[in-house]
Amino acid sequence: MYQYDSYDQQTLNERVAQFRNQTQRYLAGELSDDEFRPLRLQNGLYLQRQAPMFRISVPYGHLASRQLRKLAHLARAYDRGYAHFTTRTNVQFNWPRLEDVPEMLAELASVEMHANQTSGNCIRNITADPFAGVAADEITDPRPWAEILRQWAAYHPEFAFLPRKFKIAFNSAREDRVVLRVYDIGLDLVRNADGELGFRVLAGGGLGRTPILGEEIAPFVAWPHLITYCEAILRVYNRYGRRDNLWKARIKILVRALGAAEFRRQVEEEWRHTKDGPDTLTVEEVERVAAHFAPPPYETLPARDPGFESLLDADKAFAGWVRRNVREHRRPGYASVVLSLKKTGSAPGDIRAEQLDRIADWADRFSFGEARMTHEQNLALADVRQADLHALWLEAREAGLATPNIGLLTDIICCPGGDFCNLANARSIPVADAIQQRFDDLDYLHDIGEIELNISGCMNSCGHHHVGHIGILGVDKNDEEWYQVSIGGCQGNDTTLGKVIGPSFARDEIVGAVERLLDTYVALRHEDERFIDTVRRIGIEPFRERVYENRVHKRKTVHV
């Protein structure tokens, strides 16, 4: 993975020193709350009534074992022994004291980590395929490009006070695994007819209160122009994005107001002046960064390991885990493992310090010292020999990280919700827990098959409920927690926004509503049809009818 040079390290150290000084001046009363707010947000720190929150950046989700150990240490020293993994490959801690944050940043900097621009109206952490470099369907490795753009975005002098937050993702494979169309800029790595590498550029996607899918604004931008083209988009947005209304300030609103064609025209006009300028990438720079992502020293192995094959036959539980949690690898004899952070009884995405330490050890022993975060809030070991899978599984099972549920109903994407987040309208973790408890039977889960259930505690949509096959959104009605249900959303190549099925549910009704949705699916599905396929075939009406049929209204139904 990318290793800092002296410039990276010096710049990061200067950032830590800058924030230490800012924190001191704030505590001394020299900076007002309003003046300090964007500074601390751009260093990852939210101050909230119930619990502060400190969000650490994990660029494109890559973690070295020593970084995992550092997170474990921070969890023990400054938090209550655990961390939370988010849908944007960030790591969140909940109880840091403001006074401690500069020291936490210094500790992170010692392992080439930071909390830069993880909040605030700036360019946020850039995401990419968790299976970069190992996926069989990859067009090219996105990580060098993501790292190049990370450096460009870090402390960018012009774009630190945008109208609103700004998120960029790379897709690099035939199957989109980053939900490219929900990003402010989505960069799709493609080759043109001449085999030249470049980017299909999408802009104006985003979830939140007004979910919009990004539109293509350039079919092909050749690789040397990555920075200048992004800069042109950012400059148009910085100058013309709305600043009068927080809810209309994202770039998606600008793109929609102008129309994609006019937005494209403005970007191209801006780009005309900067194209081929100093920010044009050089072969030398791209090769320099790409060298950091050279393949690890793989062994030459047979395509199928005989020991692994016989254990698959002998151990049904192991085979079940392999079926759900192990992915094909590009190299013969290797596999990628997804460690589930969705064990029933623990909040989705939460991980304890001792689990982080265990994963660091497994990364060192089994996967060239690296792990990757997925936007589904799980953790992957990308380069495991087939021969090691059983040993890894035994240990992961003991550590509570081998729940064989990847892609199944209980692999819920879920934000921290009202238990932790000030923005939330409702709690989300108890809903996820109730669903996991109710549908804990593995045979039932396998019968339901692949399904994505996403929960957000408010319209900010951190739990990506709009793109869940089943999406659950917490809403506040007269100080009560209610939940709106949508179905038919989908991530991936055919990303779709779900449709709301009807009036929202009280918390004690929500598991029953999910159960009726699943019963409807089981009753009406064709053979080998996934939940989402059934919804697409028959529409939401049959689901709506059955979910609300004979519904007992304990309280006045609230329409949203």
Add this chain to the structure above:
Amino acid sequence: MSERIIRNGRVVEDTRQLVTLAPGADPAETAVPAGAVLVPLGVWRARRDELLERARSGELGVWIDAGEDVSLLADDLAALRVIGVHFPRFTDGRGYSTAALLRGRLGYSGELRAFGEVLRDQFNYLTRCGFDVLQPRSGRYDAPALEAACASIADFTEPYQHSASHPQPLFRRARRGTPSPSHP
């Protein structure tokens, strides 16, 4: 009346008067005092011919607000020696793009002054975008605080990006590191 401002990284006294336009006021009728002044874009555009000589001498400068289009000054840049950019709120980042365009696209090399809600913690970004004069709101910093604030201009010594202060991005101006096999 004199104010303390930062010019090229040092605190200096400055007597330039800011002329503002009352809501609904006619730019053509707005009084422009004698001496060093900074007048609104609207006044400049209404009375360009009358004010041109004072602009050429540097006595009169023009300021543009966050939402105003800097390209409206494109044809005047040869005459102008002082341009101000107003920051109505320090979180309003439009002025950074205004400066980047003036310095980069339009080739403006005269004084570029940031005024309004201009705070120490943005000095580094402001100067990198091309502001050489920083004028925090009157009274925001006392004399020692303003002296101390100059240190923030140098918060980052080797930024990644190309900008007004760094004509080349880091990857073109430095020999960057390659991966080391012994890296932990």
